Amino acid sequence: MQETVHVSLGDRSYDVEIGPDLIATAGARIAPLLSRPRVSVLTDETVAGLHLDALRDGLSAAGIEMSSLALPPGETTKRWPQFERAVEWLLAEKVERRDIVVALGGGVIGDLAGFAAAVLRRGVRFVQIPTSLLAQVDSSVGGKTGINAPQGKNLIGAFHQPSLVLADTAILNSLPPRDFLAGYGEVVKYGLLGDAAFFDWLEQNGPALAQGDMAARVQAVTRSVQMKADIVARDETEQGDRALLNLGHTFCHALESATGYGPRLLHGEGVAIGCALAFELSSRLGLCAQEDPSRVRAHLRAMGMKTDLADIEGDLPDADALLDLMAQDKKVIDGQLRFILARGIGDAFVTSDVPRDGVRKLLQDALAAR
Ligand SMILES: NC(=O)c1ccc[n+]([C@@H]2O[C@H](COP(=O)([O-])OP(=O)(O)OC[C@H]3O[C@@H](n4cnc5c(N)ncnc54)[C@H](O)[C@@H]3O)[C@@H](O)[C@H]2O)c1
Numbered sequence: 001m002q003e004t005v006h007v008s009l010g011d012r013s014y015d016v017e018i019g020p021d022l023i024a025t026a027g028a029r030i031a032p033l034l035s036r037p038r039v040s041v042l043t044d045e046t047v048a049g050l051h052l053d054a055l056r057d058g059l060s061a062a063g064i065e066m067s068s069l070a071l072p073p074g075e076t077t078k079r080w081p082q083f084e085r086a087v088e089w090l091l092a093e094k095v096e097r098r099d100i101v102v103a104l105g106g107g108v109i110g111d112l113a114g115f116a117a118a119v120l121r122r123g124v125r126f127v128q129i130p131t132s133l134l135a136q137v138d139s140s141v142g143g144k145t146g147i148n149a150p151q152g153k154n155l156i157g158a159f160h161q162p163s164l165v166l167a168d169t170a171i172l173n174s175l176p177p178r179d180f181l182a183g184y185g186e187v188v189k190y191g192l193l194g195d196a197a198f199f200d201w202l203e204q205n206g207p208a209l210a211q212g213d214m215a216a217r218v219q220a221v222t223r224s225v226q227m228k229a230d231i232v233a234r235d236e237t238e239q240g241d242r243a244l245l246n247l248g249h250t251f252c253h254a255l256e257s258a259t260g261y262g263p264r265l266l267h268g269e270g271v272a273i274g275c276a277l278a279f280e281l282s283s284r285l286g287l288c289a290q291e292d293p294s295r296v297r298a299h300l301r302a303m304g305m306k307t308d309l310a311d312i313e314g315d316l317p318d319a320d321a322l323l324d325l326m327a328q329d330k331k332v333i334d335g336q337l338r339f340i341l342a343r344g345i346g347d348a349f350v351t352s353d354v355p356r357d358g359v360r361k362l363l364q365d366a367l368a369a370r
């Protein structure tokens with residue numbers, strides 16, 4: 001039960017290996033990349049407590065030594081202070097140009113460690129071992145790395161592709177259900193943006209994979225990574241097609257900003273709600289069938305996920321304030337709101353041609369239903 005997805009980017013190409021218990025053989029998998037048998041691992045304290053010993057064993061089985069630094073878990077780690085700590089630790093560890101940095105953790109650790117690797121000695125290679133579903137299907141693939149600024153999320157960073165990604169689907173067993181379902185929001189997004197058959201499959205198999213069906217997990221992660229890899233290979237630095245990956249994200253970023261990027265709304269939860277809103281908007285604009293938004297919402301509901309604005313606890317700003325937050329999204333070009341809309345399930349496209357009034361009315365109605 002193991003799959004490999006190749007990310008084709010010329011001399012920056014790499015494999016994403018997907019399957020249960022890969023961490024036990026991490027050493028043999030990483031060894032071909034090494035010029036000497038040691039690696040430096042960046043992780044967070046939660047993941048370290050659960051999985052660092054297994055990684056140490058997996059590496060030492062191939063004669064590879066490791067040192068590690070565990071940072072505090074959570075989004076606030078993705079800022080200058082912990083970044084500085086990580087880079088200085090890597091220098092103290094005497095990581096050289098030909099060495100490998102390993103990121104063991106969710107998207108926070110992957111983004112921070114990737115950026116540290118990008119700037120350390122003007123760039124060292126790194127391996128992603130993503131431990132959250134979100135990191136396995138999204139953040140560990142594609143080479144976007146970085147940290148947050150006081151002015152906004154992910155504003156400081158670099159494109160730096162990993163040399164290998166090991167997505168161990170058994171590691172997800174320790175992930176809290178809420179984090180698992182948040183990551184599933186990104187999985188659904190792939191079906192919605194470009195693969196109707198995958199969305200059908202998720203309708204059938206989503207509940208089983210959330211319950212722990214390993215074959216279904218491997219299949220869902222593999223299909224998601226394939227889709228991301230294809231899009232990234234076509235458009236590595238987001239000049240065009242890569243924007244499709246932002247389906248649901250313009251709404252999501254406004255909601256995350258309104259809720260303070262905290263536990264009220266996880267990123268993947270905002271993506272799920274944002275996808276439902278994007279389909280509702282597409283239907284109102286006559287682009288897709290009226291049944292499509294209902295079907296999207298029905299699946300999210302069946303999975304026990306947040307689906308509507310009503311599922312977000314506490315106050316939300318009014319429609320105009322949400323529109324202003326959407327306009328602050330860094331994907332805005334020349335002040336034009338860019339949306340990912342859909343002609344149907346599995347058929348999304350990028351457009352700047354969206355009437356502001358239509359979006360305002362959509363948000364007003366969604367807020368009124370709370
Ligand atoms: N680079 C990209 O292309 C990209 C894409 C999407 C998201 N992101 C970034 O990813 C981050 C979010 O990632 P995330 O949701 O993985 O957050 P995260 O890294 O904070 O992980 C979520 C929580 O789960 C815990 N955790 C992780 N793996 C676990 C496991 N196996 N068992 C138990 N607990 C575990 C972590 O300690 C953390 O508390 C954001 O900063 C976002 O900006 C980046």
Ligand SMILES: [Zn+2]
Nearest residue numbers: 186249267271
């Ligand atoms: Zn996302």
